[in-house]
Amino acid sequence: MYRYILKRLLMLIPVLLGVAFLIFAIMDVAAGDPVYSIAGPDATEEQLDALREEMGLKGTLLERYVRYIGNLVRGDLGTSYVTKLDVMDVYMQRLPNTLKLAILTMVVAVGMAIPLGVTAAVHQNSIRDTVSMVLALLGLSMPNFWLGLLLIMFFSLKLGWFPTGGNQGFRSIVLPAITVGAGLAALMTRTTRSSMLDVIRQDYLRTARAKGVSEKNVIQKHALKNALIPIITVFGVQFSNVLGGSVLAETVFAWPGVGRLVVDAIDQRDIPTVTGALVLTTMLVTLVNLLVDIIYAYVDPRIKAQYTK
Amino acid sequence: MTTYTQVQKQQRATKRYKKRSSFEEIWRQLRRNKGAILGMILVAVIVIIALISPLIYDYQKDIAGQNIKQRLQKPSAEHWFGTDELGRDIFARVLYGARYSLAVGVVAVLVALVIGVTLGASAGYIGGTFENIVMRVTDIFLAIPSVLMAIAVVSALGKSTLNLMLAVGLASTAPFVRVVRASVLVVKDEEYIEAARAIGMRPWKIILVHILPNCVSQIIVQATLRVASAIISAAQLSFLGLGVPAPAPEWGSMLSSGRQYIRDHSYMTLFPGLAIMVTVLSLNLFGDGLRDALDPKLKR
Amino acid sequence: MTKNNNGLILEVNNLVVRYETMDGIVRAVNGIDLKLGYKRTLGLVGETGAGKTTTALALLRLVPDPPGIVECEKLEIDGENILTFDSDKLDQIRGKDISMIFQDPMTALNPVYTVGEQIAESIELHEHVSKTEALKRAGDMLELVGIPRSRANDYPHQFSGGMKQRVVIAIALACNPQLLLADEPTTALDVTIQAQVLELMHELKEKYNTSMIMITHDLGIVAEICDEVAVMYAGRIVEEGTLEKVFNHTKHPYTEGLFNSLPNVKDRKAKLKPIKGLMPDPMDLPPGCAFAPRCDYATEACTQKVPTLTSIDEAHRVACIRYDEPDFHIERRILS
Numbered sequence: 001m002y003r004y005i006l007k008r009l010l011m012l013i014p015v016l017l018g019v020a021f022l023i024f025a026i027m028d029v030a031a032g033d034p035v036y037s038i039a040g041p042d043a044t045e046e047q048l049d050a051l052r053e054e055m056g057l058k059g060t061l062l063e064r065y066v067r068y069i070g071n072l073v074r075g076d077l078g079t080s081y082v083t084k085l086d087v088m089d090v091y092m093q094r095l096p097n098t099l100k101l102a103i104l105t106m107v108v109a110v111g112m113a114i115p116l117g118v119t120a121a122v123h124q125n126s127i128r129d130t131v132s133m134v135l136a137l138l139g140l141s142m143p144n145f146w147l148g149l150l151l152i153m154f155f156s157l158k159l160g161w162f163p164t165g166g167n168q169g170f171r172s173i174v175l176p177a178i179t180v181g182a183g184l185a186a187l188m189t190r191t192t193r194s195s196m197l198d199v200i201r202q203d204y205l206r207t208a209r210a211k212g213v214s215e216k217n218v219i220q221k222h223a224l225k226n227a228l229i230p231i232i233t234v235f236g237v238q239f240s241n242v243l244g245g246s247v248l249a250e251t252v253f254a255w256p257g258v259g260r261l262v263v264d265a266i267d268q269r270d271i272p273t274v275t276g277a278l279v280l281t282t283m284l285v286t287l288v289n290l291l292v293d294i295i296y297a298y299v300d301p302r303i304k305a306q307y308t309k
Numbered sequence: 310m311t312t313y314t315q316v317q318k319q320q321r322a323t324k325r326y327k328k329r330s331s332f333e334e335i336w337r338q339l340r341r342n343k344g345a346i347l348g349m350i351l352v353a354v355i356v357i358i359a360l361i362s363p364l365i366y367d368y369q370k371d372i373a374g375q376n377i378k379q380r381l382q383k384p385s386a387e388h389w390f391g392t393d394e395l396g397r398d399i400f401a402r403v404l405y406g407a408r409y410s411l412a413v414g415v416v417a418v419l420v421a422l423v424i425g426v427t428l429g430a431s432a433g434y435i436g437g438t439f440e441n442i443v444m445r446v447t448d449i450f451l452a453i454p455s456v457l458m459a460i461a462v463v464s465a466l467g468k469s470t471l472n473l474m475l476a477v478g479l480a481s482t483a484p485f486v487r488v489v490r491a492s493v494l495v496v497k498d499e500e501y502i503e504a505a506r507a508i509g510m511r512p513w514k515i516i517l518v519h520i521l522p523n524c525v526s527q528i529i530v531q532a533t534l535r536v537a538s539a540i541i542s543a544a545q546l547s548f549l550g551l552g553v554p555a556p557a558p559e560w561g562s563m564l565s566s567g568r569q570y571i572r573d574h575s576y577m578t579l580f581p582g583l584a585i586m587v588t589v590l591s592l593n594l595f596g597d598g599l600r601d602a603l604d605p606k607l608k609r
Numbered sequence: 610m611t612k613n614n615n616g617l618i619l620e621v622n623n624l625v626v627r628y629e630t631m632d633g634i635v636r637a638v639n640g641i642d643l644k645l646g647y648k649r650t651l652g653l654v655g656e657t658g659a660g661k662t663t664t665a666l667a668l669l670r671l672v673p674d675p676p677g678i679v680e681c682e683k684l685e686i687d688g689e690n691i692l693t694f695d696s697d698k699l700d701q702i703r704g705k706d707i708s709m710i711f712q713d714p715m716t717a718l719n720p721v722y723t724v725g726e727q728i729a730e731s732i733e734l735h736e737h738v739s740k741t742e743a744l745k746r747a748g749d750m751l752e753l754v755g756i757p758r759s760r761a762n763d764y765p766h767q768f769s770g771g772m773k774q775r776v777v778i779a780i781a782l783a784c785n786p787q788l789l790l791a792d793e794p795t796t797a798l799d800v801t802i803q804a805q806v807l808e809l810m811h812e813l814k815e816k817y818n819t820s821m822i823m824i825t826h827d828l829g830i831v832a833e834i835c836d837e838v839a840v841m842y843a844g845r846i847v848e849e850g851t852l853e854k855v856f857n858h859t860k861h862p863y864t865e866g867l868f869n870s871l872p873n874v875k876d877r878k879a880k881l882k883p884i885k886g887l888m889p890d891p892m893d894l895p896p897g898c899a900f901a902p903r904c905d906y907a908t909e910a911c912t913q914k915v916p917t918l919t920s921i922d923e924a925h926r927v928a929c930i931r932y933d934e935p936d937f938h939i940e941r942r943i944l945s
Contacts, residue, residue, distance in 0.1 A: 018449040023461065030465035137597075141590035143541045143561075145548055146582035149568060153575050203716035209671055210711075211731040211780060212704035215696065225721045244454030248545050252568075262457060263549055266464040274464070278457060286452050300721055301764040 001297065004307040008290050017069065019282045024065050027275045068275075077276035082268045087276035091258065097167060098257035101176055101249070102242040106235070108181030109188055114224075114231070116185075117192025121200055122219060132189060139186025145248035148179035152252070165254035176253045180246050184238045191234045195227040202226070228299050236292030240285040338602035345598020351591030359407040371398065372405050373556040381574055390580040393563070394570060395556075399577065402558035403584045409559045410588060413474050413552075414540040418532050420478025421539075425485025426528065430516050432486070433493030440490075447486045455480040459542055463551045473552045477542045481535055488531055492524030526603035533596035537589045544585050560585050618788050618820040619645040619668070622683035626663050626844075628676040633892040637663040639844035642918075643822075645788075645837075650814070650821040652835035652852070654828065654867070658888050660844040661824045662712065665790040668822075669709055670699055687787055705735040708786040710810075712793040714773035718765035724751070724776045725761030731783045750779040754809060771802035775809070782813055789814070789821045795830065807833065828867060832856060840864050843889055843899035846918060850925035860927040862904045865939045898929070906931055906939065 043051075059067070071078065077087035120132040155175060156164040163172050199205070200223055208222045209215070247259030254260075258277055265273035297304035339345050366372055376396030384391040390399035432443040450458070462476035496502065497520070505515050521528075546552040547561030555562060560581040567577030626638040638660040645651050653661050666672045667679050670691065684692050686707055691699065708731075711717040719727060728747035733740060748758035754775040765773055774794060781789060794810065795803040811834050814821055823835055831838055832852065839849040840861065848861035859865050866884035873879045886903040889895055895902055897912040904911065908931070916928040931937045 014445065015448055015452060018445065019452055022449060023453070026461050026465045030461075137590065137593060138586075141537070141593050142586050143544055143582065143589070145545060146564060146578075146585065149564065149571060149578045149582065153571060153578065157572055157575075203711060203713060204719040206666075206671060207711060207717045207727075207777070207780065208719065208730075210669055210703055210709045212700045212702070212734050213730065214700050222719050222722075226719070241454050241456075244457045247456055247460070248548065251549060259457075263460065266460060266551075274461070278453070278461060281457065282453050285454065289452075301723075302720060302766050305764075305766065 020279045023278045027271050078272040080273045082270045094258045094261050104177040105180040109184035112185040113188030117189040120193045121196030136186040136189040139182050144183045148252035151175045176249045179249045195230040199223045199227045244281040335602045342598040344594045348591045348594025359411050362405045371401050391576045406558040406560045410540045413543040414536040416474040417477035417539040418535045421482040425482045429486040429489030433490040447483045450483040470553045477539050496523050530600040537592035620685045625680040635891045641846050649836045652831035652838045653824045655841035659841040704731045705784045707788040708781040709790040710781045710794045713797050717777050735784045754779045785817050789819050792824045848927045854925040862906050863900045
């Protein structure tokens with residue numbers, strides 16, 4: 001098992017280097033040569049050159065990439081063009097907010113999806129099934145930033161229960177978490193249902209019933225654990241997406257997370273911040289994916305057997 | 310007992326299948342699914358709206374033209390969905406907006422489809438180092454959250470409708486590569502492929518004639534559902550100000566401007582969002598139905 | 610427990626099971642009666658699809674509903690009318706008083722729990738002992754079926770088919786049930802393993818005084834371990850009686866057909882004589898005797914009325930109207 005994890009960690013290195021290169025290259029195209037705008041129109045060619053030297057813009061794309069990776073390994077992502085702050089520091093300052101939102105979002109999503117999906121599967125083709133599936137379809141079809149706006153309209157402006165945005169304690173995170181969580185819940189409800197439907201016809205549930213296991217335990221203990229793998233897969237993918245992709249909810253609710261940092265930095269053409277934030281986020285996402293693969297092994301002994309082979 | 314009835318059912322199913330052409334069979338399955346029919350009708354209506362809206366409205370006058378005297382009016386008989394901060398009729402803009410959303414969704418998916426199918430099929434068929442490289446690059450693309458990916462691409466290429474299509478398309482390519490490669494791997498070693506190779510058929514023709522038809526249903530389903538998510542992605546980027554530039558009536562950018570007036574003029578936020586939801590919902594309903602009809606094994 | 614049960618562990622009257630599906634009604638079991646005495650073993654014989662498994666599931670009241678609908682006049686196990694039981698009481702007798710060995714050991718075990726846990730679960734539920742105690746006894750059960758107890762912590766995928774079937778047997782026997790339903794317990798196994806498993810079941814049954822219904826299509830197995838035989842066709846019992854009567858004084862044409870389909874070891878040159886045709890579609894049973902379309906002896910009358918089981922003598926009953934004719938007899942090959 002440990003060897004497997006080690007192997008996977010080693011395999012991450014090329015992926016991360018690739019990701020970093022991709023982002024680096026895209027941002028390079030996007031940025032052009034930023035020295036003109038920074039130095040101003042009156043700068044001489046020598047001044048511009050000195051500035052390039054100072055900002056680490058000398059050399060070909062590949063040379064700069066290698067230099068960037070070298071610095072990255074030492075934890076140096078450069079400084080922002082705009083604020084002159086250390087990119088790593090800024091990122092680390094935003095990260096807890098994003099993590100808080102991501103975790104609460106997943107709690108909302110799982111808390112809604114598993115009961116709904118299981119009920120829908122157990123009572124297939126009943127009213128409960130239909131209602132769950134219609135809800136899931138609506139959740140899946142609703143753009144989450146619009147849901148966020150609707151929530152603000154109703155719960156913040158009309159009822160005044162929650163703030164419209166910002167980061168002031170627990171109450172400000174409730175609406176963003178529901179906003180992002182609803183769509184995920186919809187997806188996970190569907191996954192849970194179809195995965196449970198696969199399991200619910202299996203012979204081993206009949207064995208369990210024949211043993212005298214109560215129907216409740218047949219579902220909760222025997223069926224659910226077998227249905228968990230696809231659910232965990234979706235969970236992992238979605239958790240990754242929330243880590244990097246809740247830009248919209250962060251924008252709607254002025255939540256100072258990583259996504260917002262990236263969008264603002266793009267607006268200001270702040271290339272080191274964009275590159276750094278994207279690279280770090282992707283690293284985080286990749287680690288979450290690895291974690292999911294490890295969780296598989298603990299849920300399903302057959303997968304563990306594959307890993308240790 | 311169970312095995313027996315299953316066999317019987319299968320026999321009956323094959324009998325039925327042989328009697329009708331596969332298209333008729335799919336249509337028959339689809340017709341039984343009320344949701345899919347509803348979705349199909351709605352999609353058709355939205356496509357028609359998108360096609361005829363330029364005949365009804367004059368872009369310069371009705372869609373982009375400002376009318377400050379009429380600004381921020383609540384929904385009324387004259388302006389069904391009210392007017393926006395520049396006095397433009399929101400109903401007209403929502404209808405006209407279908408053009409942008411559908412165009413971006415469809416073109417983006419076409420981009421993803423062409424790149425994804427080409428790469429996926431050749432990776433699966435050729436194998437070896439080439440396959441390895443393609444799949445690792447796909448992994449890299451999959452590792453970057455798709456919204457961030459699209460944002461990065463738009464910011465690199467510059468803000469325009471075409472670049473939005475490209476960005477959303479590139480961000481949704483990786484799943485196609487995976488799906489197609491997986492189905493190619495399944496049939497690649499079948500004997501009829503061997504046979505085709507033995508009679509000297511060219512690889513690209515084998516892929517086109519013998520391999521792709523096997524996964525065409527999967528590709529159609531994926532594409533339909535991806536158009537739905539591409540429409541959401543496009544709206545998201547426009548909402549962030551990275552999509553279709555003003556004054557075009559893209560639903561996402563309408564939401565973005567509506568947001569400034571959310572306190573007192575909530576209808577500005579309501580209708581464009583509803584339009585996105587109805588469009589995506591119809592595509593999802595239709596796509597789900599299509600999936601069930603094309604792959605009865607998945608149907609419950 | 611003293612109950613008014615006429616010395617019977619199981620008594621079933623007029624059991625009917627049908628599945629109401631979208632495509633039509635599948636008539637799986639069409640009114641069968643069963644009686645089984647203590648420590649006796651009944652062989653329930655028939656082709657795949659005759660309704661044997663459904664019958665067993667109905668006895669456990671485990672026919673899935675929907676689509677299954679079970680009707681029964683009397684269903685008594687050890688003198689208790691389990692038709693009146695609610696789901697809690699059913700859970701209490703399942704696995705304790707009556708348990709079942711399933712046909713396919715490959716799918717009968719839950720892949721995400723160790724075999725030890727799966728055996729212990731039953732013990733924990735019914736004997737109300739601690740988890741540690743239950744696991745210890747699960748180890749004992751494993752040894753009883755010939756698997757070292759050290760393997761209790763392994764998962765089903767680490768076992769071979771024969772070993773899995775031993776585990777399934779261990780689960781079924783964990784709480785010494787009075788009645789064991791064995792649904793083709795050896796069909797999925799290699800021939801050499803089949804013999805071992807049968808031997809094991811026979812031994813354990815003797816040891817614990819268990820009554821058993823052995824569901825099988827293998828007449829060899831019946832001959833080996835059953836006291837009584839019931840032959841099922843299209844959801845009905847067509848012939849029943851003691852092993853000796855049914856095997857040596859076969860009456861029903863279908864039973865005859867089953868024997869004639871067996872290869873004759875003594876006469877290797879003899880041709881097999883399979884039953885022609887296929888079992889009728891249970892969604893569309895013929896009127897009259899369901900076997901008539903395939904029967905060499907069938908007359909016009911056979912297609913008119915469903916024959917009832919009629920006693921030939923004390924220990925032998927057959928459902929065939931041709932026996933109304935005093936001279937009628939079948940031409941069964943003598944095996945001996």
